Amino acid sequence: MAPPPPADESDATLAGREQTRHRVIEAAAGLLAREGRDAVTTRAVAVAAGVQAPAIYRLFGDKEGLLEAVAEYGFTKFLASKRVDPDPPDPIEDLRAGWDLAVEFGLANPALYTLMYGEPSTFASPAFQAGMEILKGRIRRLAAGGWLRVGEELAIAIIHATARGAVLTWLSLPEERRDPVLLTTLRESMVTAVTVLEPAVRDAGPAGAARALRAALPEQTTLSGPERELLKEWLDRLAADG
Structure with missing residues (x-):
């Protein structure tokens, strides 16, 4: 430090x-x-x-403080390369593009990438946290549109794990065994794990999400009867605002 x-x-x-x-x-x-x-x-x-x-x-x-500063430099460099569209026409293609960008950065900067993601302390980096906010925004848009298959936190973990795994696996292979199909397959596996083929919410916004959840409410058994009735009242009020 x-x-x-x-x-x-x-x-x-x-x-x-x-x-x-x-x-x-x-x-x-x-x-x-x-x-x-x-x-x-x-x-x-x-x-x-x-x-x-x-x-x-x-x-x-000390030297560790210097390496932390170099990792922060790497996160800042990566953050500057990110393209942020607050309203992408296709949120799943936007997810693919973000994943590709992360992998491309890692392959272009192997030693720096390994330093950035090999030290637990670097996750407190301001630039890393700023990048995480961009990813959270992508995931939130997917969730709001009904495209998300899993919870937001799990989706973020899957995206990070597959991107880092793709980079580190690629770098560990001899050059003659580096097949681009590996990266495409890992990316599409991530998309399949995180998103659904058809959005669960047809209408964007809280009202559309409330209507979709309201329709599925009778089929669920996790909540008690009184809890379902209370949730139904809240959802009806949200749906009416749309």
Whole structure:
């Protein structure tokens, strides 16, 4: 974890510190991409960035702090590549496109991707969380349209697991065994696991969802009679608003 800057630093000093920090992170990311994680030593990074080794400790605390910063750099880079459509014409194709983008990023940046997703602490990354909000938005649109086969949290877990598994499996294979059909099959397996062929909700919005659930209510046995009657009243009120 990087130490906080001294409280009495001037704006110019802070700007210079941030420029140096960014230069060190880019140098470390370059070493990681070219030579792998073992090459990212404080001495090698200092040489590549044109700074003294003690500067790295002042900026990042230790090597692990530097690697956390490089992972955050990776998440920020990935976030910048995402295309967000708040109202896609086809939400399932939008899901496919998002999955493809994640896999393509991993295949194009193998060492960086492995660092990003190989450390549990990186999931607290602000850029990672911002990316998660984009994915949650995609899943929420699928759910609102009646396309979701499973719960939202499980859908997110399946999407992450299949994308990461696709990247790591592909990277582990010898080049002559890397068949693009593997990636397509994993993506379509994800789509099948997460979505349904026909939307359960014909009309978008809460009223349409309420009508769809209201129609299925008599067939379910999880709730007690009084609970079903209460839920029916709520659904009727929501459906009437549409």
